[in-house]
Amino acid sequence: MNQRSAWPSRGLYLLTPDEPDTARLLARVAPALEAGVAWLQYRNKAASTILRREQAAALLALCRPLDVPVIINDDWRLAADLGADGAHLGAEDGELQQARAALGEYALLGASCYNDFARAERAAEQGADYLAFGAFFASGTKPLARRADLSLLPRARALGRPVVAIGGISPDNAPLLVAAGADLLAVIGAVFDAADPAAAVRALNDSFRTSA
Numbered sequence: 622m623n624q625r626s627a628w629p630s631r632g633l634y635l636l637t638p639d640e641p642d643t644a645r646l647l648a649r650v651a652p653a654l655e656a657g658v659a660w661l662q663y664r665n666k667a668a669s670t671i672l673r674r675e676q677a678a679a680l681l682a683l684c685r686p687l688d689v690p691v692i693i694n695d696d697w698r699l700a701a702d703l704g705a706d707g708a709h710l711g712a713e714d715g716e717l718q719q720a721r722a723a724l725g726e727y728a729l730l731g732a733s734c735y736n737d738f739a740r741a742e743r744a745a746e747q748g749a750d751y752l753a754f755g756a757f758f759a760s761g762t763k764p765l766a767r768r769a770d771l772s773l774l775p776r777a778r779a780l781g782r783p784v785v786a787i788g789g790i791s792p793d794n795a796p797l798l799v800a801a802g803a804d805l806l807a808v809i810g811a812v813f814d815a816a817d818p819a820a821a822v823r824a825l826n827d828s829f830r831t832s833a
């Protein structure tokens with residue numbers, strides 16, 4: 622699939638954990654995909670360049686037959702090299718326009734906007750396909766993430782891009798975010814730290830039905 626509009630723009634946006642073993646990474650991700658993931662982000666803050674390339678390529682091979690887009694965190698060059706479906710850029714991760722030039726018009730380009738609406742307006746102008754805000758709740762994965770207020774979500778909808786919420790999201794608090802205007806819920810811990818990750822995926826997906 623190579624058209625931006627063809628990807629679903631509502632649902633669970635699953636981010637991978639810092640898993641050093643590639644076979645184990647795939648074994649952890651596969652049941653979650655099976656349970657229903659709209660987008661997958663490859664994120665491993667502890668991996669070497671070589672390992673990130675290996676893991677990103679392995680996830681792409683896993684996701685292609687399932688039509689789940691793979692977005693590479695931090696590194697648009699790696700995304701371009703591997704023909705991934707997109708890249709996610711935070712404040713330290715380079716320029717959206719450069720990423721767009723390298724990845725092409727159909728790539729899914731995301732921007733971290735934290736708790737900063739003006740940053741989201743700039744990112745939308747610079748061609749971001751989705752805007753991510755957070756952290757909405759305390760995150761075990763990223764305990765020092767700056768916190769964002771729920772009131773950002775309805776405002777962000779006016780920017781005309783899918784709105785992603787991130788940070789400490791669980792099946793318990795997810796309906797609040799969806800009701801406030803989040804199109805996608807970006808999650809790591811509530812899935813990968815769960816005793817039953819597939820059940821956690823299903824519970825997170827339920828929040829889109831209960832808040833519709």
Ligand SMILES: Cc1ncc(COP(=O)(O)OP(=O)(O)O)c(N)n1
Nearest residue numbers: 694709710711712733753785787807
């Ligand atoms: C969907 C989504 N939202 C936010 C982030 C965070 O990006 P960044 O601030 O660059 O932090 P790191 O993830 O690189 O630690 C994200 N990755 N994905």
Ligand SMILES: Cc1nc(C(=O)O)sc1CCOP(=O)(O)O
Nearest residue numbers: 755756760762788789808809810
């Ligand atoms: C990677 C990341 N970025 C955040 C932000 O606020 O920008 S919060 C976060 C961690 C998300 O993991 P969990 O679902 O385990 O809280």
Ligand SMILES: [Mg+2]
Nearest residue numbers: 695710711714
């Ligand atoms: Mg980053």
